[in-house]
Every structure is written in structure tokens, then in C-alpha cells.
Amino acid sequence: MMAAAIEIRSATKTYATGAEAIHAFGPSSLKVEPGEFISLVGPSGCGKSTLMLMIAGLLDCTSGEIDVGGHVVKAPETSIGIMFQDNTLVPWRTVRGNIELQIELRGLPVADYRSTVDRLINSVKLGDFAERYPYELSGGMQQRAAFCQTLVHRPGVLLLDEPLGKLDAMTREAIRRDLQTLWLADRPTVIFVTHSIEEAIQLSTRVCVISPRPGKIEKVIDIDLPWPRDLSIKRGEKFSAYASEIEEIFHGYGVL
Amino acid sequence: MAMASSEKSASMGASWASAFLRGLARSWAFLLFFAGFFLFWEYAIDLFGIPAYILPRPSEIITRGWADIDRLLYYTYVTAVESLLGYLVAIIIAVPLGLAIAFSSFLRRTIYPFFVSLEMTPKIAFAPLFISWLGFGLLPKVIIVFLVCFFPVVLNAILAFGSLSEELVRFIRATGASPWRAFFKVRLPAALPQCFVGFKYAAINATVGATIAEFIGSDQGLGFYIQIVTGNMRPDLAFAGIFLLTLLGLALFGAVTLVERWVIPWHISQRRSH
Secondary structure: OOOOOEEEEEEEEEEOOHHHOEEEEEEEEEEEOOOOEEEEEOOOOOOHHHHHHHHHOOOOOOEEEEEEOOEEOOOOOOOOEEEOOOOOOOOOOOHHHHHHHHHHHOOOOHHHHHHHHHHHHHHOOOHHHOOOOHHHOOHHHHHHHHHHHHHOOOOOEEEEEOOOOOOOHHHHHHHHHHHHHHHHHHOOEEEEEEOOHHHHHHHOOEEEEEOOOOEOEEEEEEOOOOOOOOHHHHOOHHHHHHHHHHHHHHHHHOOO | OHHHHHHHHHHHOOOHHHHHHHHHHHOHHHHHHHHHHHHHHHHHHHHHOOOOOOOOOHHHHHHHHHHOHHHHHHHHHHHHHHHHHHHHHHHHHHHHHHHHHHHOHHHHHHHHHHHHHHHHOOHHHHHHHHHHHHOOOHHHHHHHHHHHHHHHHHHHHHHHHHOOOHHHHHHHHHHOOOHHHHHHHHHHHHHHHHHHHHHHHHHHHHHHHHHHHHHHOOOOOHHHHHHHHHHOOOHHHHHHHHHHHHHHHHHHHHHHHHHHHHHOHHHHHHHHHO
């Protein structure tokens, strides 16, 4: 049997100590198999991003532990790809330069990744914008470029922290589709944070419903829908049933 | 959006001459106001019967100044050297120090509050002391210019190196980049725009510092010249000196702006687009 891609074991996070302590997350456990697409859905401030940072090794667990790729995360996990809500494009580099920044910071030879960079840029339809600077791009194009930056070192595990959070509905839908296509092609393990129930159902193999603070994985729902999940699937009864099931849970918390 | 940016890159590629003409076309209102101001000054003197020993005409300032141009140019050179030396030494010391303070919590708890309180002290108040300690030469002027330039540069450098976005800090950590690589590829370029805010502010201070230092104790330079000719009831020559000081300040500020445009073109164009 293959090892889990990610295993969360009773992980918790408490910020500060004593009277000012804020219990932000957990304890929660979750086992993610390789190639799964897991969405974390929950209200603002429920600790979704905290969990993300703990998986990435950018934040220590207060208790419990997390495995990535079969070992316990103790330091920043450099083998994975992580994308934040505010993109990490730097204004002094072009789209191509920003993607290559990921390679350069890792001390890898940029020349070896030329074809990967080109392929990625074309796959997100930024071919004509490779030599443009971020400020010359729309918000959606910037997120596409940032997505390439996250993927260029070919990580097997992707952590996407509300990458579509600041985009308009139409751009969101378009990028969602691209994201699904890319995932179906390469089948990386993905943890995807979102506010959108619909987005979570459309993209995921499983949806984790997170309770309000302190965030806990309250329910894990298997999404049994065929791929690719296009508009016809989204209009289907089964899709709506999943959506109502999740909405019902949030209604119970009083957040919906 | 794409259209606006292609227009912009086309204009960047245009020749200097047409850029100059376009600049002229854009600033005609300013030039008109400028000319109007001096014309008004020229004729208001007669209109209100102001004697030349109180306020000379612009035309007199030019002709009398021209008669004394050798001395004026030499003194401009003296003041320029004082300003430039103090300015450059301030940058060379303040930027690394600002960097150190931004990255050391110990320095942030010790030197930083000290600098912030010194920032409230009018540095120019030290000028008489330096003159009395070090005499009339170049050194006390350079030190005074250094003092008035140092604080804006160091405080902006601390801000610059200390304010990298949390996302970029996490990005750097997630790549496992060495501190050096992270510094040269991300931290330094990200800090440059804020550093230049300090450099420009200091450039304005530099000639002010040099002039006041010369007022207090000097035997050459434009500050010295203005004080002497004013004492001799020659406001025309004083204005000629003030005019050259203005040019000197403009030249220094303009030079820093050019360097900024060359070092961080991405920042300038980003600013233009907003």
C-alpha cells in the first residue's frame, strides 16, 4: 500500500499563550491519498489558512503532527508547491522572470526548466504575455502567472490558499476549469482552500467542512461525480444535493 | 489594459527629442506661469517704486551676477562638493545600517529608538558646535550635510528592508532559499523604491545643510557669499547666489531621479500606470 501524501494527526494551533491565547485550529486528523483533490471549506477566520501553513511547515503545530510524503514536517517543506491568496509575483520581473524566480531561489539551473516554463505559460493562455510585467496584467492573468510559479518546480503536492478569492465570478469560473484540466492531466495531490461551496464540489474528490473558530474538520464528504465536471454536471441534481448538504452544516453553525 | 500598456511601451521607445517636445507641450502652463512671475517681478519694481537695495529686478540680478560669475561659479563648486560628499557618505553609511537595524531585533531595541528621537532634534543646531570643534574648512560642512541627510536615509532604509510582505517572506521560506540568494533576488529589489524615497528627501536636505553650515562659519561657498553680499547691501548678488543654489539643488535631485529611473524602471512605470 502506498503511503499517504499528507497525514494530519490531531494537529492543533494556538496563537500566543496565557490569557491572550487564541485557539485557531484543531485538533483534527485527515489522511490524504496521492492524487486526491481536497477542498477545505469554511467561514472566514476558521483556521483554513493556519492548517495550510502548518502542512507547508511554515507554521509549527502546537500539538499533534503532520506528515508530508512519509515524513513528519519540522521545517518549511520545500518539495511542495504553495500558492497564496495575495500572489507572490514581484513587480520587477516579467511573467517569465517571476516563474523562473521559483527556480532561481531554489538554486536550480534555469536552463533546465525553459521548456517547462514555456509549456506552463501556454497552458494558462499567457503565451502573448510572457515578457509582460505583472502590473500590465489583469487580476485573473496575474493569478494564472502565479499558478505557473507554483507549478514550475513540478511539486507532487499543491497547497492552494484561496487562489481565486479576489477574482470576479467569470474569471473564477474560467480559471477553475483550467485548474481542473491541469489536475486531471498530472494528478498532483491538491489541498485547496475556498469560501465557495460550489467551487469545492466542482473541483474536489473530497470536501472537508471546517467549523468556525476554533476550526475543526467537522465532516469529510466524498464527491462522487464524473470528470470533467462541466456545466451540465453543475446543473445536475446530485451536485445540488451535495451543495445543500454542506449548506445545511453551515446553517447549523449559524454562519449561513 | 493590454492596449494601454502597448501604447506606453511605444512611447518609451520614442526618441529623446520628441519626448522633450511632448514634455514642453505638457508643461506649457507651468512655463507660462514661470515667465509671468518673472515679468511681474520685473515691472512691479517700477510700479511700486521699490528701491534696488531692497529688491532688485530679475534683469539686474542676471547682469550683476554675470559680472561676478567667476566667483559665483567657484563658490557653487565649493558648495556642490560639500553637499555631494556629505550626501554620499550619508548614503554609504545609512543604507547598510538601516539594513542591519531592520534585521536585528537587538539593534531595533537599542539604536532605532535613539535614531527616532534624534530625528526630532534639528540637526542644524549642531552646526555651530562642529564649526567650533573643527574650524572653517571642508570637514565640518561635510559632517553637517551628512547629519541632515543621514536620518531620512537610515529611517527609510529600515522601513524598506523591514516591510517585505508576509506572503513573499513565506514564499522565500517555502523555496528553502539561502539568505544571500533571498536577499539579492527578492529583499533588495523589493526595498529599493522605499530607499529612493530617503535618497530623494536627503538630496533636498543636502544643499540646505551646506548653505546653513556656510552661514555659520566659512570663508567660501554660496552660503558664505550670500551672507557677505547681503551685508554689503547687494541683494542683486544675493539673489544670484540663491538662483545658483536652486540650480544646484535641482541638479542633485534630478541626478537622483535619473539614477532611480535607471535602477528601478519597473517601479517608475508601475507608478505611471496608476
